[in-house]
Amino acid sequence: xxxxxxxxxxxxxxxxxxxxxxxxxxxxxxxxxxxxxxxxxxxxxxxxxxxxxxxxxxxxxxxxxxxxxxxxxxxxxxxxxxxxxxxxxxxxxxxxxxxxxxxxxxxxxxxxxxxxxxxxxxxxxxxxxxxxxxxxxxxxxxxxxxxxxxxxxxxxxxxxxxxxxxxxxxxxxxxxxxxxxxxxxxxxxxxxxxxxxxxxxxxxxxxxxxxxxxxxxxxxxxxxxxxxxxxxxxxxxxxxxxxxxxxxxxxxxxxxxxxxxxxxxxxxxxxxxxxxxxxxxxxxxxxxxxxxxxxxxxxxxxxxxxxxxxxxxxxxxxxxxxxxxxxxxxxxxxxxxxxxxxxxxxxxxxxxxxxxxxxxxxxxxxxxxxxxxxxxxxxxxxxxxxxxxxxxxxxxxxxxxxxxxxx
Amino acid sequence: xxxxxxxxxxxxxxxxxxxxxxxxxxxxxxxxxxxxxxxxxxxxxxxxxxxxxxxxxxxxxxxxxxxxxxxxxxxxxxxxxxxxxxxxxxxxxxxxxxxxxxxxxxxxxxxxxxxxxxxxxxxxxxxxxxxxxxxxxxxxxxxxxxxxxxxxxxxxxxxxxxxxxxxxxxxxxxxxxxxxxxxxxxxxxxxxxxxxxxxxxxxxxxxxxxxxxxxxxxxxxxxxxxxxxxxxxxxxxxxxxxxxxxxxxxxxxxxxxxxxxxxxxxxxxxxxxxxxxxxxxxxxxxxxxxxxxxxxxxxxxxxxxxxxxxxxxxxxxxxxxxxxxxxxxxxxxxxxxxxxxxxxxxxxxxxxxxxxxxxxxxxxxxxxxxxxxxxxxxxxxxxxxxxxxxxxxxxxxxxxxxxxxxx
Numbered sequence: 001x002x003x004x005x006x007x008x009x010x011x012x013x014x015x016x017x018x019x020x021x022x023x024x025x026x027x028x029x030x031x032x033x034x035x036x037x038x039x040x041x042x043x044x045x046x047x048x049x050x051x052x053x054x055x056x057x058x059x060x061x062x063x064x065x066x067x068x069x070x071x072x073x074x075x076x077x078x079x080x081x082x083x084x085x086x087x088x089x090x091x092x093x094x095x096x097x098x099x100x101x102x103x104x105x106x107x108x109x110x111x112x113x114x115x116x117x118x119x120x121x122x123x124x125x126x127x128x129x130x131x132x133x134x135x136x137x138x139x140x141x142x143x144x145x146x147x148x149x150x151x152x153x154x155x156x157x158x159x160x161x162x163x164x165x166x167x168x169x170x171x172x173x174x175x176x177x178x179x180x181x182x183x184x185x186x187x188x189x190x191x192x193x194x195x196x197x198x199x200x201x202x203x204x205x206x207x208x209x210x211x212x213x214x215x216x217x218x219x220x221x222x223x224x225x226x227x228x229x230x231x232x233x234x235x236x237x238x239x240x241x242x243x244x245x246x247x248x249x250x251x252x253x254x255x256x257x258x259x260x261x262x263x264x265x266x267x268x269x270x271x272x273x274x275x276x277x278x279x280x281x282x283x284x285x286x287x288x289x290x291x292x293x294x295x296x297x298x299x300x301x302x303x304x305x306x307x308x309x310x311x312x313x314x315x316x317x318x319x320x321x322x323x324x325x326x327x328x329x330x331x332x333x334x335x336x337x338x339x340x341x342x343x344x345x346x347x348x349x350x351x352x353x354x355x356x357x358x359x360x361x362x363x364x365x366x367x368x369x370x371x372x373x374x375x376x377x378x379x380x381x382x383x384x385x386x387x388x389x390x391x392x393x394x395x396x397x398x399x400x401x402x403x404x405x406x407x
Numbered sequence: 408x409x410x411x412x413x414x415x416x417x418x419x420x421x422x423x424x425x426x427x428x429x430x431x432x433x434x435x436x437x438x439x440x441x442x443x444x445x446x447x448x449x450x451x452x453x454x455x456x457x458x459x460x461x462x463x464x465x466x467x468x469x470x471x472x473x474x475x476x477x478x479x480x481x482x483x484x485x486x487x488x489x490x491x492x493x494x495x496x497x498x499x500x501x502x503x504x505x506x507x508x509x510x511x512x513x514x515x516x517x518x519x520x521x522x523x524x525x526x527x528x529x530x531x532x533x534x535x536x537x538x539x540x541x542x543x544x545x546x547x548x549x550x551x552x553x554x555x556x557x558x559x560x561x562x563x564x565x566x567x568x569x570x571x572x573x574x575x576x577x578x579x580x581x582x583x584x585x586x587x588x589x590x591x592x593x594x595x596x597x598x599x600x601x602x603x604x605x606x607x608x609x610x611x612x613x614x615x616x617x618x619x620x621x622x623x624x625x626x627x628x629x630x631x632x633x634x635x636x637x638x639x640x641x642x643x644x645x646x647x648x649x650x651x652x653x654x655x656x657x658x659x660x661x662x663x664x665x666x667x668x669x670x671x672x673x674x675x676x677x678x679x680x681x682x683x684x685x686x687x688x689x690x691x692x693x694x695x696x697x698x699x700x701x702x703x704x705x706x707x708x709x710x711x712x713x714x715x716x717x718x719x720x721x722x723x724x725x726x727x728x729x730x731x732x733x734x735x736x737x738x739x740x741x742x743x744x745x746x747x748x749x750x751x752x753x754x755x756x757x758x759x760x761x762x763x764x765x766x767x768x769x770x771x772x773x774x775x776x777x778x779x780x781x782x783x784x785x786x787x788x789x790x791x792x793x794x795x796x797x798x799x800x801x802x803x804x805x806x807x808x809x810x811x812x813x814x
Contacts, residue, residue, distance in 0.1 A: 004477045012643040019636045070411045226686035228428045236419040240412050273683045274606050280635035
């Protein structure tokens with residue numbers, strides 16, 4: 001069959017299965033990402049091995065799907081950048097900032113320790129830690145909303161700490177990619193850092209001056225979908241430049257592009273368009289492609305303890321790190337515990353970090369499969385743990401489906 | 408450089424150059440497709456040979472871009488299907504239907520004759536004729552609007568005839584693909600036609616029953632971008648099934664999917680989303696990819712007469728065919744001439760037919776390059792000829808940029 005036809009059939013299966021599984025997942029009170037990841041695992045080599053069905057004979061099909069998944073990741077990071085609410089973070093204040101910062105350091109240390117004790121060298125161990133650092137609070141925020149406690153100190157602290165977490169992880173990933181690539185001498189490390197700083201200054205300062213004006217100009221011109229074309233083109237350029245020129249991760253560039261456009265009057269139009277682009281096909285393709293690249297069977301019996309320990313490390317490191325930060329920031333012990341538990345679910349950013357690490361050879365199949373399992377389990381566990389820490393509201397509303405907050 | 412980075416850089420260049428060239432084109436009173444095609448020719452092997460710059464070392468980059476272009480074509484055909492206004496066609500009545508039908512037959516005969524006299528066999532000659540059959544009236548409609556005569560018999564006839572033209576060309580292309588693939592015996596031809604009929608009946612009748620209900624259901628469910636995901640998935644499925652099961656062109660499937668969703672209450676939401684998806688990046692990628700696949704230099708000195716004759720045949724066959732049909736339908740000679748001239752510009756559907764023919768081996772590089780030139784020249788000429796046939800309105804408004812009607 002013609003390669004294009006194979007791509008069409010594969011995209012049809014992926015989009016329909018992902019969206020159906022995501023919906024079923026929300027019907028069961030779980031976030032849609034859980035269903036989308038699980039269906040990816042089922043379609044992938046773990047169970048059905050879809051891309052090796054006789055109907056899919058094109059050797060480049062997997063590559064093409066992975067390219068589309070990469071584009072989905074960039075748009076996801078752009079949207080994440082747009083949604084970063086620096087004001088909310090500042091308002092949440094010291095406990096949020098401390099919880100965010102220590103909540104990133106603790107998983108890197110503890111996850112790194114796990115890697116180190118499992119025989120990985122320093123760079124690989126540190127990267128394993130980094131994959132555990134990225135939180136995903138949408139499911140926790142949804143749970144707190146159901147419990148009618150999102151507008152408390154814990155809820156606001158959670159949202160603020162999540163912003164700190166996002167920004168820190170993206171920055172640390174970039175530093176890591178730069179240093180890991182050229183860490184042969186002190187001079188090369190300095191050069192790597194200098195390139196990063198130059199890129200960041202140019203991208204944020206120059207981009208922050210030029211892009212809003214360019215956007216306003218394009219909006220006035222009679223160009224069909226001009227604003228969205230500009231936003232996409234800048235996302236592609238920033239992602240390319242971040243890695244090719246700045247020596248950082250491509251997602252950092254997309255994130256910065258989102259940060260800049262999120263502060264222009266075009267925000268609403270761009271967010272709407274990017275949302276369609278992302279959630280109608282590219283993000284489902286990304287989540288399923290994670291499963292397509294994961295062979296959970298490769299874990300084998302010997303790998304299961306590693307994955308299980310990673311789950312424990314992931315939860316404990318966030319509870320301890322974020323909890324400690326919140327406590328130092330003035331929260332009570334109970335509030336600090338709740339915030340730490342709320343921060344312990346992982347999601348797409350952790351998967352993105354793992355994907356970057358996988359394609360750079362910084363983590364192997366076993367670690368990648370473990371990260372996928374860790375994301376699945378923490379996503380399942382966090383709402384349960386969080387609900388256990390709160391008394392049920394008397395006669396409260398029925399839980400609302402999680403899809404109301406996008407992954 | 409990493410293949411994904413190369414793709415990002417290529418997409419950035421393509422989107423920015425296409426949109427800028429399209430805008431410049433509208434500033435010069437031309438439709439944006441003219442600029443987008445020209446910049447594609449410049450970026451392609453004809454001038455800059457972009458995909459062979461040292462920075463683009465990935466041998467699959469061209470393939471990936473061509474896949475994205477294919478997706479763009481399908482979405483374009485879906486939108487075309489959505490916009491088919493059967494009521495307007497019926498209202499325009501007999502002259503429109505006759506102009507549409509004879510306006511398709513004449514280019515096939517005359518274009519086929521050109522191919523035959525140039526030494527091509529019957530199948531190849533007929534396909535050359537078919538590439539000349541697809542009209543694109545958006546630039547003519549825009550011109551008539553500027554002249555304030557769109558709401559006349561000629562204007563309404565033009566829009567009606569264009570619908571007939573669209574539907575007929577899509578159907579004929581499908582018949583052609585089916586018959587050309589298995590025309591070894593009468594029995595196989597009958598089997599091909601039977602498959603087509605079965606596919607069309609199932610796709611239109613069963614799809615027409617199921618899809619609107621499915622759409623209404625999905626809209627009520629808490630699925631992020633569920634309606635758009637459904638529309639895209641159905642487009643992929645229909646396109647795949649049209650070719651893989653029905654033995655027709657994939658674009659026919661996308662066109663039918665658009666026809667069905669265009670008659671549901673979801674039309675506006677889907678049209679908005681598809682428009683963003685199409686014009687923000689995939690359609691510019693398609694137009695540029697045409698240029699990337701065209702080597703106008705391959706025409707050589709010997710090929711130029713063929714291309715020039717094709718331009719003349721393209722214009723004359725529409726003027727004669729559509730004019731005759733309109734005359735038979737009751738138009739005056741003057742009205743029939745104006746309608747025929749208005750129908751003589753070609754656009755994306757002609758290019759799509761040529762792309763399908765190229766990948767099926769039904770036309771070669773020389774014919775493909777000639778079709779691109781024919782589209783460029785007829786797009787340039789038609790508004791000039793049309794204006795010459797109308798007296799200027801005294802104190803009329805300034806011409807408005809063509810981008811107000813999408814390509």
